[in-house]
Amino acid sequence: MLERRSLRAAILRLIEGSGSFAEVALDVFAWQHATNLPYRRYCDRLGHSPDTVVDWREIPAVASDVFRHAALFCGEVSEATHVFRTSGTTSGRRGEHWLRELGVYHTSALRQIDRWLLPDGPRPALMLAPHPSEAPDSSLSSMLGLIGEERARGEVTFAWAQGRLDVEGALAWLSARASAGEPVQVLGTSFAFVHVLDALAERGERLRLPAGSVVMPTGGTKGKTREVHPAEIEDGLVEGLGVARSHVVVEYGMTELGSQFYDPRLGELLAGSPTAPPAVEGTRLIGPPWCRVGAQDALTGRSVEPGEVGLLRFFDASNLDSVLVVQTSDRGRILHASEQGDVFELIGRSPTAPPRGCSLTIEEVMADGNPAELP
């Protein structure tokens, strides 16, 4: 079995474009099986070990909810230097992703950013999210902090104050930049964009950011009080901020995963060629070469054929210190499997809800009703 240092080097080589994902994945699995005690117990119960798993597709997956109940760390948690936490749930538990260091995470993140988010280079940034110092356990803030340091030419503003989005500050920044000629980047959660667009609409204003500006919404589009369709947000960004539709680059990431996934439209536009067929009903996303994406049948857990809808499963080699394979509840379909990065369609979160048993909600009983009929 390879030591962590060797594995880390192999993963970094993979990120730089050399090496075999299949080999690295199996080596990472062997390391995780040996050092991640809860995961090892799980694998043993399933009867899987590095001796029996010969294909990376057979590596046992861990449901993303497990991060809320077990410390999935290779070694003692006390050896971890960072932890990213998920947002809260009805049970009150937050998922925790423990990391020994951020080097692999940052290297992989920048690789994807350079390829798909900022393929034509760094630019000043506005972040609609807290600074990493305000939210040290947020993986999104960590990534935005990284971009701010490495890909913003030293010009980064976090529109966040007193624990909440600073809408006024964001609008002031955007207005100032709209009159300048230099393209910018605006990154944040989808609902942060909704709030900014709402504020613009209330003022009856529309901005026109400089040509080449990029916006990156990420995360769910269901807020506390309303749900906004992703297409509606995209339209709002195009109309409200005056960015080109090609420069709206949706990002998809999870606390439980080291890698991020991007809408490839901008990268494809600048490269001059599409990587896969268009999405049918959701958002088209591309992963990195060090991560594979699968889709599973919700009921049987078996892989579905490319093009069929299933629950997305990620085989992420950058998850060195936790678990390589994470099973999500997000629906999607594989559009194009490639060594250069799997392209898939994210359709949305599986419509789970707190179980009610037999009771129908008023919305359900009223749904699509016809005028009352009597036999």
Place this chain on the structure above:
Amino acid sequence: MGTLPSFPELLEAARGLHALTRGFGWSERRAAVVAWAERWQRPEEHFPDHLDTLARASGLSRPMVVWAARTTCATLTPEAIDAWVATAVEGPPSRLDGGTVRGLPLVGHVWASTLPTSGWLPTIGSLLLGSSVVVKSSLRTDGLATVFASSLHSIERRWMGRVLATTWGRSVGTDADLVAGIDGLVVSGGHDAMAAFAAHVASRPGGPIPYVPFGPGHSLAVVPAAALASEDPARLAAAVALDVAAYDQQGCLSPRAVWVEGTLPEARALAARLADALTALAVELPRGEVSEGAAAAIMQRVGAAHFVGEVFDARDGAVMVEPEPTGEPNPLYRTVPVHLYTGGPSGLAAALAASGQADERLHALGVAGGDHVRGEYVGLAMQRRASRVCAPGTMQTPPLGWHHDGLSWLGQLARFVDLG
């Protein structure tokens, strides 16, 4: 060709039929109900098409629908009916023919539920009292009400105008129309449905009417130490499995968890047997349709259980040994955690409080170990507002006179005139 009557006109007609009791008195109504219930003992013979409709509307498997119909109607024996109605009319049921007590003229029964038969008995209760009824269900479960009405019409033609079925329309005002045209209301459904109808009742023109809300909730299976020591393990597991599997765990009488007063090895042994029993039961009573969302929830819930305890897979289900509750919701569809407790009923009460589920409405405790053991848990049931303490294997088949939600509710649908 005449025009079709309006909704209020049909309600008024149904109310008018209530007055025509001559020739359709108590004994005839009871006989018709018994005949109807007997036909539902052989539904494949008498109502094959209805079974398909009920399965489609409820999402349950056809064998499960047959089981539900049979067990529901098995309670409608003449003796049980007499006893039930006697409590409601505070005397012999024949009082209903004497003029001093009668059912309300027209009672609305709202079935905001997916269970195929959960609304049957309350509605039959109204019919036994001599009321006319209008049953309202959602478009999604439209078949539940129409099958019920149609099967009654096929037995007794005099019910044709007295048993109406309707579905929700697009207009919110329809509910107000319904409440305005009836004299009493029974609602089975979620909190929002109950609240919506409570508001309609409160603002009803002509004043409020008797309102019986049957709300959501869940139940628990309990295996005290005494039962572990005395009961046959396989039989106990089979009984709990039936409670879990029935209605695919969707009902308020379905156990969401099994609490064991014992050691971890004892809980593991019970869980293994319960998984085996669920697998065996799935042959006879297969699980129904599981939506993608429910399947995803099961995948996550069971996936997490592997890390906090132990999972025993079953055909069409899973049993998860989790010594302490995780606080995660149960995705249902025969997915059941097994938890440990100590200290008898008070210990279980403390464990439930610590689990964060203290506010959830509890309907029944299926307690193993005999009547004397069950008696010890009545106090806990009362404390948690549960209305049944029964043996495992019977949780889903309450007797006819069950005080649903702890209420003696049938009497609320009768109207009395006191002489003297």
